[in-house]
Amino acid sequence: xxxxxxxxxxxxxxxxxxxxxxxxxxxxxxxxxxxxxxxxxxxxxxxxxxxxxxxxxxxxxxxxxxxxxxxxxxxxxxxxxxxxxxxxxxxxxxxxxxxxxxxxxxxxxxxxxxxxxxxxxxxx
Numbered sequence: 001x002x003x004x005x006x007x008x009x010x011x012x013x014x015x016x017x018x019x020x021x022x023x024x025x026x027x028x029x030x031x032x033x034x035x036x037x038x039x040x041x042x043x044x045x046x047x048x049x050x051x052x053x054x055x056x057x058x059x060x061x062x063x064x065x066x067x068x069x070x071x072x073x074x075x076x077x078x079x080x081x082x083x084x085x086x087x088x089x090x091x092x093x094x095x096x097x098x099x100x101x102x103x104x105x106x107x108x109x110x111x112x113x114x115x116x117x118x119x120x121x122x123x124x
Contacts, residue, residue: 001026001113002026002027003024003026004024004097005025005116006022006118007022007023010120010121011121016085017085018120019079019082020082020093022095022115023075024077024097029071029076031101032099032101033050033051033052033105034050034051034078034098035048035050035051035098035106036094037093037094038120039091039092043091045108048063048067050069050104051069053101063082063089066082066083068080068083080093082120085120087123090121090122091120093118093120095114096111097112097113097114
């Protein structure tokens with residue numbers, strides 16, 4: 001069983017930055033691909049970014065060039081650096097673990113374990 005705990009959310013002005021962290025426990029972190037998703041009120045949960053076991057990364061078009069996903073296997077932690085934030089980035093952000101190791105994992109069904117989420121609010 002893998003446990004994931006997000007942190008780092010908060011309130012930030014448009015144009016600002018935040019860094020989210022997700023600490024994993026209960027498994028061998030380096031064996032998992034990790035992802036970030038977000039869910040705004042009234043909307044479905046959507047893919048943001050993923051980092052594979054090989055450290056390959058992939059981003060949603062809406063965040064490419066502004067967000068950076070990274071991982072520290074020694075700390076069992078995945079990060080999401082968010083720059084140039086926009087009001088439309090406001091959402092609850094979730095990290096997730098892809099244990100099966102799909103070649104590309106951008107769907108919620110590709111991920112077996114989820115954190116509880118952290119709120120990011122971007123004001124004008």
